[in-house]
Amino acid sequence: MSERRTRPARRLTERLARRSGKDPYEGLPVDDELGEPILPRWFVLTALAFVPLVLVVGGIAFLGFGTGLLGGEDVPAAERRPPPEGPYTTGVGELVAGEADPERIDAPCSAAEGLRVAGTEQDRATLYGAVDAACDSLGEVDELADGLEPLADHGAILRFATFEATGVDVTTDLVSDPPVVYANARYAQQAAELIVPLLAHEADLLRAADRGDELDGARTALDARARQARACEAALDRPSRACEDTAELLALEREEAVERLRAAGFR
Incomplete structure (x- = not known):
């Protein structure tokens, strides 16, 4: 059997050791199969101790830059819910939903x-x-x-879906007959009452559509947000992120909020 080649790092260590006259591997246990020294326990434990620290720092960086807390881009409230797109009350990009048949509720x-x-x-x-x-x-x-009557009058279907625009909470397909309200799939794992303000918002837009209002109008959008905000207060003990976004927009003077929505793509 040919003699195992000494690894470069080990050769360097050995050269340095020869200069100092000390064998760096003296006293270390050796792996029987590889013939390499086994790392000291203190080194292994120290390396393992740094793993949680790296994960924590990485998590803080991800959350910080993702929310703008550490200098990342913070999306203005008026831009967090895009204007209508295609058949949807809110543009969500590609939408993926299941095909299970709907069931009428009691x-x-x-x-x-x-x-x-x-x-x-x-x-x-x-x-x-x-x-x-x-x-x-x-x-x-x-x-x-x-609040639910516009949806109920049309026999609307409620279901969850995933959106390409992952930050959007809800949208409704008004071209489908009956209309289909799609709540972001992340709400499937959360408290049901968090969906209540979203239903109030979509019901108000459906009511506006029945009146013949343009859903991409900034004032129509703002009125729906106002109704959502009232539902937030009525249904939730603590505001959800969607409610906080709405409150941030409504805290502006009405005309300023309208202008912000127009700058975000509404008319």
Whole structure:
């Protein structure tokens, strides 16, 4: 069997050791198969100790730059929900959804009569929970009591989907008959009541479409955000990110908010 070649790093270490007159491998255990010294335990433990630190630093950098906290780009509130695109009330790019047949729900209130839900058993349970929460919370506020009716009157279908524009929370296909409300799939793993303000927003846009309003109008969009904001207050103890985005936009003077939406692509 030919003699194993000494690795370059080891040769360098040996040359340095010869100069100092000390064998750097003296006293170290040797791997029986490879014939190489085994790293000291303190070195291995030190290296392992740095792994969580690297993960934490990487996570902070990712979150910081992703949200603008560490100098990354912070998307203005008016631009976080794009104007309508194609058949959708909000542009989402490519949309991917399941094809399960929708099921009519046992409506928890009259305003929800006619709504249907689709998806896996868990998806349907979450969407029904959202409708139930909407009936409970919106029904207690006079101006929101009919919040689901535009959707229910059209027999709308509720389901989850993934969007190319991952930051968008919800959109509705108004060309489909009946209309289909798509909530971002991330809500499938969250509390059902977080979907309530999204339903109020889409219902208001559907009501506007029934009136013949242009959904890409900045004022129409702002009115829908205002209705969503009222639903946020009625349905949630703590605002969701979608509610915070809406509140940030509505904190502006109305005309300034309209101009911001126009700059983001609305008319």
